[in-house]
Amino acid sequence: MDRKEELAVGRRLLGHIDGRSTDLAADMFRNKTIAYASRERAVLERDKLFRDRPLLMGLSSRLARPGDYLTEDVVGMPVLLARGADGTVRAFANVCRHRGAPVAEGCGNARAFTCPYHGWTYDLAGRLLGATDKPGFAGLDIAAHGLVPLPATEKHGMIYVRPSIAKPGESLAIDIDAELGDFAASLAALRLEDYVLHSTDRIAPRLNWKFAVDTFLESYHIAHLHRKTIAPYFVGNCCVFDPGGLHGRASFVKNSIEKTRAEPEGERQYLPHIVAIYQLFPNTLLVWQMDHIEIWRTFPRQGDPGVCEVELTLYKPAVTTKPDSYWDKNRDVAIRTVLDEDFPLGERMQIGFESGAADEVVYGRNEPALVHFHQSIRRALGVAA
Template identity: 45%
Template sequence: MNRDEQVALMRQAFAHIDAGTTDLADAVSFNPVSAYTCPQRLARESALLFRKYPLLLGLSNQIPQPGDHFTDDLSGVPILVARGKDGRARAFHNVCRHRGARVAEGCGRQKNFVCPYHGWTYGLEGELRGIPDQRNFPGLDKAAYGLAPLPLAERHGMLWVQPSVGPEGLEIDAQRFLGELDAEFASFGLAGYHHYETREIRRQLNWKLVIDTFLESYHFSVLHRDSVAPLFHPNLCLFKPFGLHLREVLPRRSLESQRGLPESEWDLIPHHTIVYVLFPNTVFVMQVDHVETWRVYPTPGKVDECTMYLDFHVPNPVDSDSARRHWQRNMDLTIRTVCEEDFPASEGMQRGFASGAQTHATYGRNEPALAYFQRTVAQAVGETTPPGDAA
């Protein structure tokens, strides 16, 4: 984020604090509860959002060396991401071309991928290298039987994969996809971060409700009264849309320490939490001293269940006991806040939506990021009544 943008945001934050205001949407808006409960709506989301768009699957630091790899299945497509001997990251269907078995599990580092069913062997660039008892496959062209590739782009330390091959083939124009956010993410130096830990969390709620909880601070002073609320100015956000994506800046109370300083010395990140939604399903959080990504996926066929990966990325290697204790405390606090406060409340909302008590969820003008996200999703899946059109 460039210096002028940081100063402008801090000016906005001070103005809102002094006036007791926040960024506002143009009007109160409404979202049909069917957005969270309709199986047909979920089917469209799964087919379009989780197949046709680039998904952030991780940061480059998760596969720093040739042979490093990880697998991902939450989009519904078995995906293998690996760094080749040439240093280039690639994505493939995690599917053996012989009989369809998986060729890799989890993450790690290895020289080849060997199918556990019959031993077909693939190189790091996806090429078929070996077939046991090859004489029984006369005429088979090994060059045509490599792992099926998927579009991947590595940019600013981020790994984007599209779970299907679209009209543009294996190309993902990550710069175009990020739009105005491209330069902002370039400034964060993500390539220099280190992966600390990934946690998998499953909850009984629609996948969009997970993202909703990050998109307003209106609930802080009530739901988080005894946890994170004392750290933030409640009901205060700075919101900006970026095409499909959005940014929400949440000022911390420590911002007051900057008031007496000249603007040339103002520092945004230590005194704010910056929340991005990278469409369609990733919440990217720039915290004071680390980066969090929340990658959220629906459970196939279940409107009221989802799985998310919480990834912690930290600025320095975790190579001492004291560092490990520090980051474990941070991770545990994050998990405790969402799993003991946010998600139980959201699971209650999910049951409430299913009860028939109301036809629409209502978003106040002080929840602009939430309304924008839900409207963007609705439009992407062809909903004729996006939030705001009906009460």
């Protein structure tokens, strides 16, 4: 969010506080509960929303130095992501070209990857350096047995990967600016390359991945579900929403914004009082959280629409005077609110969706980010309901 956007969003939020209003969607939106519970829908989503699209893997600092790598199974594709000796981030299928074992596990720093099964070794650019039994593999075309590359690109401090094999002749580059559209400049203005990873949490709640996104997209529930925790700090049911293609940005506000009214309008610093949630379609929430970045990534569990895998990473400014205990506290508030309040209720809702008791849910006009998210899903899936 650049300074111009900050002033505009802050002004709109103060206007809503004064008018006891919020941004509204054009209409209420009805969604079939089966969208949260159907196996057929889950397969369509996997193919059209996840395998076919570039997905945010994290900020650049996850792979800060040459040789840094991480592995992750992304909707059924084992991914190995590594920063090469030349500084370039590359992605590969984490599948050994001998007999398919993963060549790396977890994350770390390496000069090469040695498969644990029979010791074939690959460099950071995925090239096979050699097989361990020379006579056994005499005549093997070493150059043709590198790790299979996946489309990957780093830009604006973010790393994107598409978890599917490139078609013959297809470029391995991802056009991140085209992917982000209107939000590319806005995200670049956040200077995400200046944030470093502080913590990583992973959980697997028993709910559909879309609910894990939904729960962040409206502040209507804050005064009710979070009455005893975060509600005193936030202006509930108050949101500024900006669509950007399939993506969207929902900005919520803390009561502390009132302090800014003492300043002349053009000099106000709104960002410390705003939680701006960039909903990066389909599964990522990149959250500007007053003074740091949270990224929530949500993936459907293969074969089960009723379970998802959620990752929260918290990134702090690379230069900060605040002690780690401060960032720990921020992480604790985020994870505890979601784990203790949002997801337990979501797991009960998932049972309701799967029961068939009600065949629809309805998102209100005061939940414009939710309306836009589910409209975007229908557009991307090419379905009418």
